[in-house]
Amino acid sequence: MTRAQRGGLAAWAVLLCAFLCLLMLPVSRxxxxxxxxxxxxxxxAGLFIALRRRPLPEDIGSEVLAETLPEAHYRLPVVLCCNLCATDSTAVTVRRVTQGCEIQVARAGDLQHILRQVLQLRPDWGRQLAISVSVNPQQHQDVAALENQLLELRWQIALLRRECGQTLPLLLSSQVAGTCTQTTEPVWQLTTASAQTQVWVAGQAPCAVAQWLQAEGTVAFAQQVLFNTLDAWFNRHVLSVFTSDNADIKPVAPFAVLCALQPQLADTQAKSLWTDWLTAHSALQAVQGWQPAEHAAQSAARPDFIMPLLPAGQGVTPLTRTMRAGTSLFIATGVAALLCSAWNNQAFIHRVAFDLNRYAQIAMADYVAKFAAVETLQQDAEQLDTWARQGEPVGMGLGLYQGGRLHQPVLSAIASYQPPAIPPPLPEDKGQPQPTIVRLDSLSLFDSGRAELKSGSTKVLVNALVGIKAKPGWLIVVAGHSDNTGNATFNQRLSLRRAEAVRDWMRDTGDVPESCFAVQGFGQSRPLANNDTPQGRATNRRVEISLVPQADACRLPDATLPSSQDGDGIKNQME
Known part of the structure; x- marks a missing residue:
């Protein structure tokens, strides 16, 4: 992958992680x-390591490759040619031919570095690349040294195939020269696994060996003997090194083997592996025609006809590899998101089911606990209603949301709740009458639409509640009411908050335990007067304090709320 592709993949991974961590995981923000x-x-950290790994040597043809490689959109075959002969040169040359491009690698050990630099400069060339190794027996004297070089090449090619994910087709070639070849122009024989051996002669169409022997006669038969001898040496000392079993290196089979007879060959040795092979198989010694003329010119270039025969690479391009990695991350994120959504839905269902079971298990006579359970169900219903109108959260979506099935059971449970009836008047004390209900005008205690006690309301509360006493077995019920102005839900919540404010004042001021109180908010559901007139609406805006008998309520010594003789215009009705 290129640096830009790695960076884009990292950004994509960060985006998917943000989706999971902020929207899907069942954790706090x-x-x-x-x-x-x-x-x-x-x-x-992973991106940093990926961009920094395998630093390439800067002194092995990097400048030459950067200046002489074809453009990035070049789509003809690109062959890295390595000639195994003794040389001290480290130069890298690029030669463009009609059917492709050749990159000459001077030293076999530099092959992997050159190929990595090519892929770094041209990342999309992976399927166009091929490797050609030329092993000429007249240029070598030591069999062991040659086999070591070939093993190193085998290791490099196997490593490069695994590293870049490309097939990197391998072409093996060998050439011999001398007067015994009886030719003034190179004669090539190409052997592939998928086709029979063909003979290529300059200026002629390729043909089968039998056809060539029949056409050329005695000279062709003599040349074929040399081809067979060269092929036997090549299979014994070259091909076997690339294809033999090795526990450490995978076999590297060539797609084709190319042998050539030519009149001249550069850098040959007087005593070579070729002369040793011929001597061992003919009993002749140093025949003059076995060696090319001294000071021979450079070897013939690799023929152009081989370029179209190179198989297309079967690896993936960097862009395809990036797309696959991105798709894999997306699929993994999708699976994780589905699991998180299932977990979130299951947790929500369990919570609502617990609230419903808790409400069902509490008896209606247990007023305080039943009312608290109803409040919890009202909160669940409000949440379900909001999600029904605005859509469920992303963390519970992806087609797994089941809240719609819970809405009706929650509403049915809330509708089944029956507040306790107002009790009959309590018996009067012998000393003074005991009020059972005290009604306070809401506007004398609160500002319009607010639930905070106004300044100056303390005196009103003290004078109004002079007869309300906390005693065991009696529950002080504080109920808020409103008129029908505005939204019914808002009025119900406002009446409840106002009742809670009065309850809090009574508890804190009179040092009355909280177990002595119960709070209700009826909103506009229980009017005393007609809401069509201002006087009727004023009557309906009220807070009522009443004493309700309950066996387990207020199990503490009697406590009396503070009183005052200073009254200033409150509305106090006794029933």
């Missing part, structure tokens, strides 16, 4: 942000 930061650090 703070924990999600911390997990996202951890993922970003890990991705950044």
């Amino acid at each position: 703070a924990v999600g942000v911390m997990l996202l930061l951890l993922c970003i650090v890990l991705i950044a």
Whole structure:
């Protein structure tokens, strides 16, 4: 992959991690942000390692390749040619021919570095690349040294195939020269696994060996004997090194073997592996025609006809590899998101089911616990209603949301709730009458639309509640009411909050335990007067305090709320 592709893949991974950590995982927002930061650090570290690994030597043809390689859109075959002969040169040359491009690698040990530099400069060339290794027996004297070089090449090619994910087709070639070849122009024989051996002669169409022998006669038969001898040496000392079993290196089979007879060959040795082979198989010694003329010119270039025969690479391009990696990340994120959504839905279903079971198990006579359970169900219903109108959260979506099935059971449970009836008047004390219900005008205690006690309301409350006493077995019920102005849901919540404010004042001021109180908010559901007139609406805006008998309520010594003789215009009705 190129640096840009690696960076884009890292950014894509960060985006998917953000989706999971912030929207899907069943954790708090703070924990999600911390997990996202951890993922970003890990991705950044991986990107840094990926961009820094395998530094390439800068002195092995990097400048030459950068200046002489064809353009990035070049789509003809590109062959890295390695000639195994003794040389001290490290030069890298690029030669463009009609059917492709050749990159000459002077030393076999530099092959892997040159190929990596080519892929770094031209990342999309993976399927166009091929490797050609030329082994000429007249240029070598030591069999062991040659086999070591070939083993190193085998290791490099296997490593490069695994590293870049490309097939990198291998072409093996060998040439011999001398007067015994009886030719003034190179004669080539190409052997592939998928086709019979063909003979290529300059200026002629390729033909089968039998056809060539029949056409050329005695000279062709003598040349074929040399081809067979060269082929036997090549199979014994070259091909076997690339294809033999080795526990450490995978076999590297060539797609074709190319042998050539030519009049001249450069850098030959007087005593070579070729002369040793011929002597061992003919009993002749140093025949003059076995060696090319001294000071021979450079060997014939690799023929152009081989370029179109190179098989197309079967690896993936960097872009395809990037797309596959991105798709794999997306699929993994999708699976994780589905698991998180299933977990979130299951947790929500369990919570609502627990609230419903808890409400069903509480008896209606247990007023305080039943009312608290109803409040919890009302919150569940409000949440379900919001999700029904605005859509469920992403963390519970992806087609797994089941909240719609819970809405009706929750509403049915809330509708089944029956508040306790107002009790009959309590018996009067012998000393003074005991009020059972005290009604306070809401506007004398609160501002319009607010649930905070106004300044100056303390005196009103003290004078109004002078007869309300906390005693065991009696529950002080504080109920809020409103008129029908505005939204019914808002009025119900406002009346409840106002009742809670009065309850809090009574509890804190009179040092009355909380077990002595119960709070209700009826909103506009229980009017005392007609809401069509201002006087009727004023009557309906009220807070009622009443004493309700309940066996387990207020199990503490009697406590009396503070009183005052200073009254200033409150509305106090006794029933």
